[in-house]
Amino acid sequence: MKAVILAGGSGTRLWPRSRLSRPxxxxxxxxxxxxxxxxxxxxxxxxxxxxxxxxTNSAYADIAAVQLPAVPRGxxxxxxxxxxxxxxxGLAALYIKRIDFxxxxxxxxxxxxxxxxxxxxxxxxxxxxxxxxxxxVVLGMRPSSxxxxxxxxxxxxxxxxxxxxxxxxxxxxxxxxDRETAERYLRSGSYFWxxxxxxxxxxxxxxxxxxxxxxxxxxxxxxxxxxxxxKWEPTLKRIWKGVADETIDFxxxxxxxxxxxxxxxxxxxxxxxxATLADLLPADRENNVVVGHHVGYDTTGCLVYxxxxxxxxxxxxxxxxxxxxxxxxxxxxxxxxxxxxxxVNKLKQEKKLRYL
Amino acid sequence: MKAVILAGGSGTRLWPRSRLSRPxxxxxxxxxxxxxxxxxxxxxxxxxxxxxxxxTNSAYADIAAVQLPAVPRGxxxxxxxxxxxxxxxGLAALYIKRIDFxxxxxxxxxxxxxxxxxxxxxxxxxxxxxxxxxxxVVLGMRPSSxxxxxxxxxxxxxxxxxxxxxxxxxxxxxxxxDRETAERYLRSGSYFWxxxxxxxxxxxxxxxxxxxxxxxxxxxxxxxxxxxxxKWEPTLKRIWKGVADETIDFxxxxxxxxxxxxxxxxxxxxxxxxATLADLLPADRENNVVVGHHVGYDTTGCLVYxxxxxxxxxxxxxxxxxxxxxxxxxxxxxxxxxxxxxxVNKLKQEKKLRYL
Numbered sequence: 001m002k003a004v005i006l007a008g009g010s011g012t013r014l015w016p017r018s019r020l021s022r023p024x025x026x027x028x029x030x031x032x033x034x035x036x037x038x039x040x041x042x043x044x045x046x047x048x049x050x051x052x053x054x055x056t057n058s059a060y061a062d063i064a065a066v067q068l069p070a071v072p073r074g075x076x077x078x079x080x081x082x083x084x085x086x087x088x089x090g091l092a093a094l095y096i097k098r099i100d101f102x103x104x105x106x107x108x109x110x111x112x113x114x115x116x117x118x119x120x121x122x123x124x125x126x127x128x129x130x131x132x133x134x135x136x137v138v139l140g141m142r143p144s145s146x147x148x149x150x151x152x153x154x155x156x157x158x159x160x161x162x163x164x165x166x167x168x169x170x171x172x173x174x175x176x177x178d179r180e181t182a183e184r185y186l187r188s189g190s191y192f193w194x195x196x197x198x199x200x201x202x203x204x205x206x207x208x209x210x211x212x213x214x215x216x217x218x219x220x221x222x223x224x225x226x227x228x229x230x231k232w233e234p235t236l237k238r239i240w241k242g243v244a245d246e247t248i249d250f251x252x253x254x255x256x257x258x259x260x261x262x263x264x265x266x267x268x269x270x271x272x273x274x275a276t277l278a279d280l281l282p283a284d285r286e287n288n289v290v291v292g293h294h295v296g297y298d299t300t301g302c303l304v305y306x307x308x309x310x311x312x313x314x315x316x317x318x319x320x321x322x323x324x325x326x327x328x329x330x331x332x333x334x335x336x337x338x339x340x341x342x343x344v345n346k347l348k349q350e351k352k353l354r355y356l
Numbered sequence: 357m358k359a360v361i362l363a364g365g366s367g368t369r370l371w372p373r374s375r376l377s378r379p380x381x382x383x384x385x386x387x388x389x390x391x392x393x394x395x396x397x398x399x400x401x402x403x404x405x406x407x408x409x410x411x412t413n414s415a416y417a418d419i420a421a422v423q424l425p426a427v428p429r430g431x432x433x434x435x436x437x438x439x440x441x442x443x444x445x446g447l448a449a450l451y452i453k454r455i456d457f458x459x460x461x462x463x464x465x466x467x468x469x470x471x472x473x474x475x476x477x478x479x480x481x482x483x484x485x486x487x488x489x490x491x492x493v494v495l496g497m498r499p500s501s502x503x504x505x506x507x508x509x510x511x512x513x514x515x516x517x518x519x520x521x522x523x524x525x526x527x528x529x530x531x532x533x534d535r536e537t538a539e540r541y542l543r544s545g546s547y548f549w550x551x552x553x554x555x556x557x558x559x560x561x562x563x564x565x566x567x568x569x570x571x572x573x574x575x576x577x578x579x580x581x582x583x584x585x586x587k588w589e590p591t592l593k594r595i596w597k598g599v600a601d602e603t604i605d606f607x608x609x610x611x612x613x614x615x616x617x618x619x620x621x622x623x624x625x626x627x628x629x630x631a632t633l634a635d636l637l638p639a640d641r642e643n644n645v646v647v648g649h650h651v652g653y654d655t656t657g658c659l660v661y662x663x664x665x666x667x668x669x670x671x672x673x674x675x676x677x678x679x680x681x682x683x684x685x686x687x688x689x690x691x692x693x694x695x696x697x698x699x700v701n702k703l704k705q706e707k708k709l710r711y712l
Binding site for chain 2: 306
């Protein structure tokens with residue numbers, strides 16, 4: 001089995017730790033290792049590091065290579081610019097086609113957390129079997145709360161049981177639901193979070209791209225002859241300019257009739273914002289999550305995240321996020337964690353580039 | 357006229373800027389100069405710098421001397437330890453007695469703000485005249501709001517008019533009132549904030565200390581022979597250990613029948629905590645007071661106080677105080693500004709000495 005790691009994200013909602021020059025996936029946000037390193041570590045020994053492909057952009061390629069010394073430098077694929085997950089996955093498929101045209105590929109995000117690594121590998125083994133038969137497999141994360149920030153997958157007919165996992169046809173992909181719908185999904189037991197983890201045969205995904213995204217497929221074929229030659233970079237640069245933005249979910253998964261879902265419980269989180277991170281980390285007796293040095297008086301439900309040598313002192317705070325990244329500090333209510341994106345845009349507009 | 361500047365305070369409620377090693381009065385909290393320097397500047401040219409005496413403790417004496425190059429080093433009086441304002445004022449009175457036993461002395465705090473310096477000097481000129489006649493004069497700050505954090509002075513009979521100021525006998529000193537009482541005081545027009553600014557003849561205050569604080573007076577007499585000799589320091593150290601804690605307000609002013617009050621409107625503030633400071637400084641369009649570098653989204657009524665090179669970003673905050681002092685950051689609601697003192701005590705208890 002091969003792995004394709006999508007590592008080109010910008011992680012703006014974890015500003016000010018996640019920065020343009022070093023985003024979330026290249027940082028030790030949750031564990032001692034970076035999220036990219038953790039992503040690779042948790043699929044060991046299932047997938048050899050020689051079979052791991054990392055798709056990122058030119059700004060992050062060198063840092064990724066340093067963080068992953070056992071991944072061959074030639075497996076770090078550089079996109080000239082991002083156009084969503086579909087072109088990204090297509091590009092990696094070209095690389096893999098040359099080596100092992102019909103091997104199974106697991107597509108993973110470099111900036112997600114999966115707390116139960118052993119259970120996750122078990123699920124991948126099951127998914128590999130299903131994928132060998134030509135299915136486009138997606139892992140369905142069993143929901144623990146009525147999240148409105150995730151896409152959902154509704155299960156259809158049972159396909160069978162593999163490596164202890166039930167596998168279903170996908171009945172429906174649905175975009176981020178409203179609260180009421182999310183609650184109905186949760187109660188039904190038939191809907192799962194779409195964590196963006198896909199397992200398929202490399203030849204199958206290329207066929208499906210050909211069928212549902214013919215323009216992209218043509219562009220990939222145009223690229224193919226120059227792969228591995230000195231013409232690669234200029235050709236990629238030229239063709240990539242013409243590639244349309246598209247996600248694999250919308251472009252392929254919602255259109256194909258070969259989608260299968262494996263419901264899993266692997267402790268998945270996209271660590272999408274500071275509030276999500278606060279939910280993941282253990283809280284102290286006052287229900288505060290502290291990374292760094294905090295002295296609080298009448299303070300509860302807060303995330304206090306800073307370097308160990310700086311004291312963050314709080315009085316009378318409730319459910320507040322405080323993140324000290326050295327040159328910049330963020331303070332916002334926990335329920336406003338999503339708005340960090342707006343703030344980062346404001347910094348962009350105000351040309352405060354050193355803080356991006 | 358002479359001046360005695362009380363400069364031994366610790367200013368803990370302005371933590372984390374005000375620190376044990378460099379408290380409020382030695383910092384440029386409000387203006388470009390330090391509060392101590394501003395205190396001296398605003399009485400120029402009324403009182404020559406050679407006639408200014410600064411009472412502080414050994415930890416602050418050298419910094420005070422550096423900040424006040426025109427004040428003779430011998431006029432910086434070092435208390436071995438603080439025992440409240442009464443002993444402090446008595447000590448300065450000993451120094452002045454040697455030079456000019458019955459000159460008028462203005463007692464000022466080194467860590468208060470007086471926005472209207474010219475009006476203040478006018479009031480001092482009036483107070484000097486009244487003091488020459490043997491009164492213990494206190495300036496009464498005309499209240500602009502029903503503050504419950506200050507002591508009040510109730511005026512009695514009119515004594516006369518001096519340099520454009522009405523002067524009254526003091527009818528009553530009253531401690532920090534409750535809200536209802538403070539509102540009644542404000543409406544009456546007969547009550548004034550006690551800003552701790554006193555003007556009296558040096559011989560008169562010593563007489564009053566003898567009358568109302570006989571123990572302290574005996575201790576001061578015990579000190580007198582060694583003043584100016586090499587025995588001064590060991591004698592002071594020995595005697596000062598036995599001195600009881602006492603304020604001049606409670607120990608003398610509330611007991612004497614020679615107290616007079618001059619109501620003034622000089623823009624006085626004790627800059628007692630961060631909320632008070634926020635009230636004093638100009639706010640921007642979003643009603644935030646910013647000293648340093650702030651980017652806010654949906655943020656109003658906040659004080660953002662930090663060094664210029666660090667960005668403080670806020671989302672969805674209301675009436676919050678944020679103070680970044682480099683090695684320590686404070687975040688608290690504006691209405692909890694007084695509780696900074698509790699937090700500093702907590703730091704003391706937890707032996708986090710480097711942050712005190």
